[in-house]
Amino acid sequence: MSHPTAWQTHRQYTVTAARWTADRWSKEADRRRTLRAARKPLVRDARAALAQAQAVDPQKVTSIVHRAERELATAKRKVPHPMWLFASKTTAAVAATGYIGLPLVPGRVWMWAAVAVSVAVAGAILWARLHRPAASPIEPTAEERALLKRLQPEHWREHAEQRGLTGTLTGRPALTESGIVVAVRLDGQWTATKLRGAEDHVRALLGARTSLRIQIKAGKKGGWAELTLRTRSAADGDDLLWSPERRTLGIDTVTGEHVTVPLGERLLIAGRSGAGKSVASRPLLYDASEGAMNALVIIDLKRVEGRLWDHRARVASTPEEVIEVVDELVAELNDRLSVLPKGQDTWTPTPDRPRITVVVDEGAEVVTAADKVPFPEVDDKGKTKVLLRSALPGLETVARMGRAGLIDLWWMTQKPTINDGIPKQIAPQISVSICLAVRTPAEARVVLGEDAQAKGWNADELPAPGVALVRDGTRKPDPVKVRYMDKAVVIALPAQPIWSRTSTPATATGAPTLTLVKPTTTPAVASIDGTDARILDAIENAATPVRQKDLAETTGLSKGTVSKAVKRLTDTGHITRRPDGGLTADKAA
Missing domain, CATH: 1.10.10.10 (Winged helix-like DNA-binding domain superfamily/Winged helix DNA-binding domain)
Incomplete structure (x- = not known):
C-alpha cells in the first residue's frame, strides 16, 4: 500500500470514528436531556416537600424532615448531569489518575496494554461494520419534520401549559410507514380517555392541519398513552383496483397487509351515504357468487346495485319478490336442517345445494317497505282473500339459524341504528362488522360495539369514501383502504347459475333434493x-x-x-x- 493510499485510508477511518463518536455523543446527550426534563420537576417537588416538613417540624423532633431530606437526595441522584459536565468530570478524573499512577506502571504492562487496546479497537470497528443498521428508507416530508420537532419533549413541555396540557409529556417520536407515533406520559388526573377528549388542544399545540387524522389510545402500560398522527398510509403506492388476481377486501393502512373476509360470516356493512358501501361490498359479492358451491341472493329495493349482479345472483327488487325469496330461503333452511346427518354441525355444500349468501342492501328500506305487504291468495273454493305478510320474520330466522345450513345473512345500511336500520333480532347475530365513515360516535358504537371508542374504533373520524374499519375479533382498529371495483367490471363478469328453490324426486331419506336450475320451458x-x-x-x-x-x-x-x-x-x-x-x-x- 502506497503512502498516499495509506494516508487516505487512515483518514477515512478517522472520519468514521469521529462521526460515530459524535453520533453517540448526540444520542447520549439527548437521553440525558430527556431524563433531566422528566426528573427535575421531581426534585422541585422534593424541595417543596422538605420546606413544608421543616415548617411543620423545625426542631426535627419527628422523622418527617429526615424522610423528606432522604427523598430529596434520592431525587437529585436520579437527575443525570448534562453531557458536557459529565465529560468534564470524567476527563478530570482520568487525568488525575494518569498523573499519579501512570509513572508507576512497568514498561511490559504498557506494551501488552497497547496490544490489547489495538485488538479491541480493531474488533469494535469490525463489529460495527458488520452490525451497521440499515438506513431508514422513510424520508420525512416538510410537514412531518415540523411535527417531529414540535413533538420533542423540550418543545412539548414549554408549550403544554399554554394549551391546557400540563401534566403530559411526550417521549421521542418515531416516523413509521403509517405516520408519526409517540408515547405520552400522563401525570396527575390525566388518562388516555381524557387526553382523547383534549384532541383539539393537542392539534393546536402541534399546529397540525384540521384534516390530519389523530389517534389517541391507551399505552402499553399504565400512566401512558400512545399518540399517532396519520401523516401517511402503508397502502400508499399499492394498486387498489380490483381484479380476479387481487380479490382481497383492501389493504391495512398501518401494516400494509391484505385484508380478507372469508365466506361463512354474518356481516354488517354500514356507512353514511357516499361512504362507499356498494364499492366496498363488490369484492365480497364476487366471492359469494363465484363457483359451483356458492350462490348469491340480493334483496335490493333501490334497484341499483342488484341490477349489476342479476346475471350472477337472484335479485328481489319489489316487496312481493322479497317475501317470496325469503319464504324460499326459510323452506330451504328447514329442509337442510331436517336432513343434516347426525353428529354433523354444518351443511356440506354441493352444486345442487350450495352455500347461499343473502345480501340485504339498505336494510332500513327493507324493514319499512317489506312489512305488511298485501298478498292475494285463492283458496280451494276459488275465493280470493288478502293476507298481510312481512319479510322480517324470515330474515331473522335466517340470521339466527342459517349458519348450520350454510345460508349466511349480510346486512347493509346507511342508518346504523337499532330497530330502524338494524333489527334487534339480527344485530346480536353479526360476527363481522365493516364500518365505513358514519356521522356520529353513537352510530359507530352500534356497528362496532359499545367499547368501540374506548379501544380506538372511531369510525366517525374516517375519511370518505373508501376507508373502513373491519372488526372481527382479531384485528386492531387500523383503517383499511378498500379496493375499487367499477360497475363495468361487475357487468362484464361471467354469468353464474341463479339459485331458485325447486323440487326433484325424493331421495332415499324421503326428503326432496333441491337444485340450482335455470327456468326451462316446453x-x-x-x-x-x-x-x-x-x-x-x-x-x-x-x-x-x-x-x-x-x-x-x-x-x-x-x-x-x-x-x-x-x-x-x-x-x-x-x-x-x-x-x-x-x-x-x-x-x-
Missing part, C-alpha cells in the same frame, strides 16, 4: 315463465286433479307464489278449476 308452455311452467308440469303429471294446497308441497314453492301462478294460468286458459276445487291442465293450450 313447447306447450313456451309463453310462460319458469314458475308457471313448474306449476303446469306438476298438474300435467298428476293422474288426478290437483288441489292448490298440494301444489305448494309438490313444487316446494311458497303458498303465495303458487296462488299467483295458478291465477295467471287460469286467466290464460292453461289450466281449469273444477267445481270441487281440483285443477286440471288444458292440453289444447
